[in-house]
Amino acid sequence: MGSIVTVDGIKKSYKKRKSKEEFVAVKGVSFEVGKGEIVGLLGPNGAGKTTTIKTICGLLVPDEGSVTINGFDSVKDRNKALGHISAVLEGNRNLYWRLNVLENMEYFAGNRGVPKKEIKTQVNKLLNLFQLQDKKYELVNNLSRGMQQKLAICVAMLADTDVILLDEPTLGLDVETGYEVRELLRTIARDQGKTVIISTHDMPVVQDLCQRTIIINDGKVIANERVDQLLRLFETSAYQVNLKEELTAEQREILELKFPIHRWEGLKLEVSFEQEQDIYELMEIFKKNQTPIETINRTEINFEQVFRKLVKEEVAS
Ligand SMILES: Nc1ncnc2c1ncn2[C@@H]1O[C@H](COP(=O)(O)OP(=O)(O)OP(=O)(O)O)[C@@H](O)[C@H]1O
Structure with missing residues (x-):
């Protein structure tokens, strides 16, 4: 399996508030993700997962190292690289709360370059897949946290990119909705060949959904193994x-x-x-x-x- 995402020795520091000192959040992280793989990025609080995810999706520029997506460098060839990736970040910055479900979908479809005459079909296809048809006139603000999360993933699917990055996709969801989201992600990877990278604290998501896990601790990769092998190793x-x-x-x-x-x-x-x-x-x-x-x-x-x-x-x- 050829790799579609290559993270090569990335380092990222943040300036400490009111001081000249820097805090190194990511200390040389490297890993590769193959096409169609579902990979879990795991680590304790503050380990550097979000920083890594944000660097992969181009929101942060690494101090050192590089990220390559489908052969394109995320800094030097930013537009081409980012054209292959969609991200659902933690929180609800991914959606417009005052618009309804359909308006959000149509807005983002246009925004992400879906040709005008294909928008309706594409939006309908995804609303069916995510079972959101009956909510399409509902304001995002009035949706449950689980529905909002499903919609955020649905919106990320609009651009039909090869890679989908998700930061804590099941955070705060009840068991049933968490399961639904997990099944959706499985479908996306299995039926549509998408590459899915998930940052999570949700162990059942890793055990049940991810083929491989990359464990980050204190800004460094401490394990990069197939989930079944890790389990066998510790079994x-x-x-x-x-x-x-x-x-x-x-x-x-x-x-x-x-x-x-x-x-x-x-x-x-x-x-x-x-x-x-x-x-x-x-x-x-x-x-x-x-x-x-x-x-x-x-x-x-x-x-x-x-x-x-x-x-x-x-x-x-
Ligand atoms: N904008 C920022 N300015 C300063 N420090 C930051 C900033 N963003 C993150 N950090 C620090 O960098 C470290 C890594 O943060 P990051 O959010 O990447 O970790 P994480 O693994 O995603 O944690 P969590 O699981 O708690 O979300 C933390 O110590 C955090 O406080």
Whole structure:
């Protein structure tokens, strides 16, 4: 798969208020995104995700490094590069609140260069796809947050660009609407071959929707992996053990010294091993202590646990 977006060593600083000092928000970020890929940009608050997104969509010029979109440099060949990209940024700056849904769509269609005679068809097609037909005369101001977000993505689709960037697309949405938005994004990527880059804190979005995740921490990329591989990597050997009887304090201490135990909850404990076969050592200890075991199950690690582990390890190193 050829890459459509190449971010190469970008750095970006901001001037600190009322001082000459600079704060380096992005410290040399590089990654590539292939055509038709859905990639999640993840990181704790202040990690530099929005700065990276804004640099990709041309709202910020990097101090160093470059962004290439479909072969065009986002600074030197700005118009050509940006012609391949649409962005839905956080907040509601993407829409006119005093216009209704249809007026917004028609306005942005013209604004983004959809030929006049195609506007009606294109707008209708998208309103159908996004199930917004029955809201078309509603003022944006009166729409729910979820509807506004769907409309913002719908508007971004008007220009029919190869790449769509979304900053926190599911922020503040209820579970059902968040799911709907997720399904829409999946459809866009799968059926229309769009490349989707999503900055998010929403772990289920990453686990469920993104093929790959780029984790940014303190302005640097700390992981750039396929989501299933990351999960597999961390899946290693975490088990949930259900005991039939409480352990004595002494027995607990021995276990805690030997194994990384994440959680004790009455008779339940969650433990992970560096090597798979260490589970047998644990079972041996239980046997020696004559502690009856009810069940032992391998726990499925979710993406949130992987993310927290990665960021924690990075801070500790
Ligand atoms: N215009 C600005 N002026 C000064 N500092 C800024 C500006 N924009 C961002 N920053 C700082 O740069 C750092 C990175 O910000 P950025 O918004 O890129 O992070 P983020 O990963 O998107 O965070 P969040 O998840 O909280 O939205 C933060 O410490 C932020 O305070």
